[in-house]
Amino acid sequence: MVTSDITVPRRIYHWVDFVSVVALIITGWYIYMPFSWAPGLMGTMRMIHFVFMYIFTINLMLRIYYGFFGKTGDWERFIKLDISKDTIVWSLKHYLLFRDCPEKGRCGVFQNIAHVVIVNLFFLQIVTGFLLYYPESRLLSGLTYYLGGLTMVRSIHFFFMWVMVCFIIVHHYMAMAEEFDKVKLMFFGVGKEKPKLTELDVSMPAGAKAKAKK
Amino acid sequence: MDILKELVAKEINRRDFTKLCAAVAAVFGMPKAFSKDIAFAAENAMKKPAVIWLEGQDCAGCSESLLASINPSVAEIVLDTLSIRYHETIMAGSGYVAEKAREDTIKEGGYVLVVEGSIPTADDRFCMIAEKPFREILLETAKNAAVIIAVGSCATFSGGIPGATPSKGRGVTHFIKDKPVINLPSCPLKPSRLVATVMYFLASGKAPEMDKYGRPLAFYSTLLHENCPRRGHFERGEFVTDWNDSGQREYCLLLKGCKGPKTYTDCAQVWWNDGANFCINAGAPCSGCSQPEFYNVFSPLYEKQQTFNIGPNTTVNLDTVGRTMMGVAGAGVIVHGLGRLASKSNDEEE
Numbered sequence: 417m418v419t420s421d422i423t424v425p426r427r428i429y430h431w432v433d434f435v436s437v438v439a440l441i442i443t444g445w446y447i448y449m450p451f452s453w454a455p456g457l458m459g460t461m462r463m464i465h466f467v468f469m470y471i472f473t474i475n476l477m478l479r480i481y482y483g484f485f486g487k488t489g490d491w492e493r494f495i496k497l498d499i500s501k502d503t504i505v506w507s508l509k510h511y512l513l514f515r516d517c518p519e520k521g522r523c524g525v526f527q528n529i530a531h532v533v534i535v536n537l538f539f540l541q542i543v544t545g546f547l548l549y550y551p552e553s554r555l556l557s558g559l560t561y562y563l564g565g566l567t568m569v570r571s572i573h574f575f576f577m578w579v580m581v582c583f584i585i586v587h588h589y590m591a592m593a594e595e596f597d598k599v600k601l602m603f604f605g606v607g608k609e610k611p612k613l614t615e616l617d618v619s620m621p622a623g624a625k626a627k628a629k630k
Numbered sequence: 631m632d633i634l635k636e637l638v639a640k641e642i643n644r645r646d647f648t649k650l651c652a653a654v655a656a657v658f659g660m661p662k663a664f665s666k667d668i669a670f671a672a673e674n675a676m677k678k679p680a681v682i683w684l685e686g687q688d689c690a691g692c693s694e695s696l697l698a699s700i701n702p703s704v705a706e707i708v709l710d711t712l713s714i715r716y717h718e719t720i721m722a723g724s725g726y727v728a729e730k731a732r733e734d735t736i737k738e739g740g741y742v743l744v745v746e747g748s749i750p751t752a753d754d755r756f757c758m759i760a761e762k763p764f765r766e767i768l769l770e771t772a773k774n775a776a777v778i779i780a781v782g783s784c785a786t787f788s789g790g791i792p793g794a795t796p797s798k799g800r801g802v803t804h805f806i807k808d809k810p811v812i813n814l815p816s817c818p819l820k821p822s823r824l825v826a827t828v829m830y831f832l833a834s835g836k837a838p839e840m841d842k843y844g845r846p847l848a849f850y851s852t853l854l855h856e857n858c859p860r861r862g863h864f865e866r867g868e869f870v871t872d873w874n875d876s877g878q879r880e881y882c883l884l885l886k887g888c889k890g891p892k893t894y895t896d897c898a899q900v901w902w903n904d905g906a907n908f909c910i911n912a913g914a915p916c917s918g919c920s921q922p923e924f925y926n927v928f929s930p931l932y933e934k935q936q937t938f939n940i941g942p943n944t945t946v947n948l949d950t951v952g953r954t955m956m957g958v959a960g961a962g963v964i965v966h967g968l969g970r971l972a973s974k975s976n977d978e979e980e
């Protein structure tokens with residue numbers, strides 16, 4: 417049987433992450449700009465935001481643990497970029513002019529960048545979120561000050577929401593258009609022939625790929 | 631105690647006085663025994679420690695606020711008993727005599743320096759007193775001061791309202807970096823804060839414990855939004871949207887630009903003018919006057935906003951930025967999808 421690198425834990429992570437980010441965006445948006453035509457929601461919306469912020473945080477921590485000690489050991493994906501003149505030119509041609517990729521799996525510079533950015537953004541979102549959660553904490557006030565005060569922390573948290581909205585739009589479009597097999601794998605665990613991640617995953621850095629191939 | 635005679639003349643009894651001293655001790659979280667020191671401080675104040683009160687680019691509102699405290703208050707006692715050597719609004723002397731008084735006091739040293747109003751950074755000529763730039767007056771007066779207290783939003787941080795003018799007014803800490811400055815921001819100064827800070831300083835000889843912005847923790851460690859009387863309406867999602875709708879009178883002011891969620895102040899616990907009222911209770915959204923972001927970053931006052939401060943007088947609205955980003959991403963995806971379809975059908979034709 418051909419096994420896939422998109423293992424069950426990774427799929428569970430992706431589902432939980434997807435649901436909680438969507439919930440956090442909807443509730444966060446409401447917290448920022450509550451509509452007055454449907455009163456009575458703020459308490460509930462904040463409650464949902466706080467429940468999902470824990471789910472989201474724990475989920476990410478588990479994923480990072482899995483990245484280091486799990487079966488796929490793909491932690492490099494969180495920080496490593498496969499950028500060179502070649503890959504950038506190939507990716508541009510591939511995405512803008514719809515050329516075929518000269519070297520399989522190395523035309524995903526933009527997906528690659530987006531992944532690295534988004535993981536770190538999640539992390540910063542958690543940090544700013546907890547600063548907002550404990551606004552009167554003496555312990556955390558130093559970090560809040562360093563980031564430019566509570567107003568700035570709120571703005572950063574809010575701005576990242578927009579970045580995430582954009583990420584969700586672009587990431588899912590690209591995934592559906594370029595790697596539909598992978599999408600099916602990620603969400604439903606079904607694929608035509610359960611291909612290996614290394615062949616599918618255009619955004620995986622070379623080092624991790626070599627490791628996974630072994 | 632000498633001070634009692636004085637107080638009797640003002641019709642305050644010993645008990646009231648002890649209560650006031652205990653109150654001052656309490657706001658700084660000092661043990662009750664310390665209130666005796668506060669009493670001594672008040673008595674010491676009879677020996678008239680000197681005060682120099684400088685006014686830069688201001689409206690004298692802070693002075694007014696202090697002088698208008700309801701009598702007879704600690705404020706009045708301290709004001710009457712401190713020897714105010716120089717105060718542009720209330721001193722009788724003028725011209726050469728007044729400046730001489732300031733210079734003599736500087737020579738004596740060990741005085742309390744209170745600064746009200748901002749200092750121009752764009753050009754010294756925006757604020758000249760006795761043909762001298764205010765900036766120089768401040769630096770020269772600060773040198774021998776025992777303690778420097780910057781009062782009101784103009785004298786602190788980015789200069790409050792004058793900070794938003796072409797004079798680019800800035801607070802005291804912008805100029806004095808080698809000495810601790812106690813910041814008491816708010817527009818105007820809250821009298822009880824100045825009085826308590828002066829009393830504390832006279833009693834303990836040092837500045838009270840302060841936060842990263844040099845504001846005494848006693849007044850600026852709680853978030854207004856966490857203690858607001860309208861918080862229940864916030865949680866229930868009831869917001870004022872129409873000033874004319876009397877049904878909304880008690881509702882949360884968030885959508886009318888309330889800065890309570892970003893403002894550290896004790897306004898909700900310690901009301902203004904000896905407990906008369908405060909902005910939010912009176913129906914006005916908090917304008918965040920005790921924050922460094924006031925006035926630039928927090929304007930417009932009556933609108934909810936989320937901004938990045940990208941320059942001293944420039945902010946970008948993140949809502950606009952975000953919506954634009956989302957629009958570009960969405961449009962990009964659609965165009966790209968169409969292009970993809972077109973190129974696919976081209977391939978097929980070939």
Ligand code: HEM
Nearest residue numbers: 440441444445447448469541542545546548549570574577
């Ligand atoms: C990952 C996606 C997330 C998004 C898109 C998001 C979005 C938002 C937005 C837009 C706001 C409103 C900000 C404002 O206008 O003041 C907000 C508030 C908040 N968020 Fe998040 N957030 C996310 C994750 C988190 C996490 C992980 C935490 C905690 C660790 C968190 C904690 C909070 C808190 C405490 C508030 C303040 C609530 C209030 O002011 O009543 N958020 N969030």
Ligand code: SF4
Nearest residue numbers: 855858882883888890
């Ligand atoms: S009025 Fe302002 S401080 Fe009070 S609950 Fe509403 S937003 Fe918070």
Ligand code: SF4
Nearest residue numbers: 897909916917918919
């Ligand atoms: S409620 Fe806000 S605007 Fe009013 S005095 Fe307090 S900090 Fe200033």
